Amino acid sequence: MSFDPYNRTDELSTEATGAIAARLEARGESLFFSNMIDEYLAEMDVPSLTRVLDVGCGTGVAALRLASRPDFRGTVVGVDRSAGLIEIADAKASEEGLTGKVTFEVGDATSLSEISGRFDAALAHTLVSHVDNARSVLAQIVACVRPGGLIAIFDGDYASWVYGGDHPEAGEMLAAAVVNAIVTNATVMRCLPADIRSLGLQIVAVKSYVLSEVGEASFFASSLDSYPTLLPVSGVADKETVEKWVDIQRGNSANGTFFGSINFYAYVLRRPE
Numbered sequence: 265m266s267f268d269p270y271n272r273t274d275e276l277s278t279e280a281t282g283a284i285a286a287r288l289e290a291r292g293e294s295l296f297f298s299n300m301i302d303e304y305l306a307e308m309d310v311p312s313l314t315r316v317l318d319v320g321c322g323t324g325v326a327a328l329r330l331a332s333r334p335d336f337r338g339t340v341v342g343v344d345r346s347a348g349l350i351e352i353a354d355a356k357a358s359e360e361g362l363t364g365k366v367t368f369e370v371g372d373a374t375s376l377s378e379i380s381g382r383f384d385a386a387l388a389h390t391l392v393s394h395v396d397n398a399r400s401v402l403a404q405i406v407a408c409v410r411p412g413g414l415i416a417i418f419d420g421d422y423a424s425w426v427y428g429g430d431h432p433e434a435g436e437m438l439a440a441a442v443v444n445a446i447v448t449n450a451t452v453m454r455c456l457p458a459d460i461r462s463l464g465l466q467i468v469a470v471k472s473y474v475l476s477e478v479g480e481a482s483f484f485a486s487s488l489d490s491y492p493t494l495l496p497v498s499g500v501a502d503k504e505t506v507e508k509w510v511d512i513q514r515g516n517s518a519n520g521t522f523f524g525s526i527n528f529y530a531y532v533l534r535r536p537e
């Protein structure tokens with residue numbers, strides 16, 4: 265029986281929280297990754313937004329990216345179940361001089377009723393793949409947004425995650441372990457259209473991406489760095505086995521034979537008036 269540490273961030277050790285924070289921060293610095301955020305924000309009429317909610321904000325990557333835009337004149341509230349990640353997000357807001365524009369608080373995406381109806385828009389940036397019931401979390405998020413407001417759901421289609429390279433069998437084992445270990449719902453973005461319809465939401469825009477790295481790993485390198493800590497926590501493999509798989513992938517990257525790929529999707533939705 266394995267569990268997804270990103271689903272239970274309020275129960276993790278300092279070491280595991282640190283591994284998650286390091287991965288989220290490194291990923292947030294990737295140009296490909298930040299461009300995907302910018303592309304769904306471009307569908308949300310940013311200058312018109314006065315109050316935005318970021319659910320499952322982690323270290324605040326999406327919230328701070330929005331808050332730092334010159335065309336954003338509103339405020340952002342980031343909510344996450346991990347007190348450790350919220351502490352890091354707070355420190356970053358202060359470092360970036362954004363304290364008045366963005367606030368972070370500990371909260372649970374499965375019970376957002378206290379803040380219902382208060383926001384023009386909400387973001388869930390790689391949250392729904394880490395919750396037990398994505399439809400119910402989406403319903404909670406929708407309830408936080410005023411009628412006519414927008415919701416951006418961005419996530420990976422983790423069932424498409426592959427590692428290849430010089431030792432394809434090690435890549436297959438690592439990709440399977442990753443999907444079993446650090447994702448709760450690997451196919452959530454394929455299933456969400458039915459939930460979108462049943463919740464009566466309108467689709468404003470859909471964006472799709474293939475993030476592939478061939479030769480040398482960059483986006484995937486920080487992901488690999490997190491596995492020796494996170495995969496044993498989830499229970500899929502012991503540290504020694506994970507380090508062996510990871511070392512093969514790092515070797516592939518060093519000698520220019522790395523292959524890693526995953527699909528991402530963004531859905532921008534409107535709550536009807």
Ligand SMILES: C[S@@+](CC[C@H](N)C(=O)[O-])C[C@H]1O[C@@H](n2cnc3c(N)ncnc32)[C@H](O)[C@@H]1O
Nearest residue numbers: 273288320321322325344345346372373389390
């Ligand atoms: C993959 S991280 C994404 C963090 C951030 N949005 C980003 O992209 O950098 C998933 C986040 O969802 C949070 N999370 C998972 N389940 C949650 C829940 N039920 N309520 C609030 N946050 C949750 C985790 O603590 C974690 O920070």
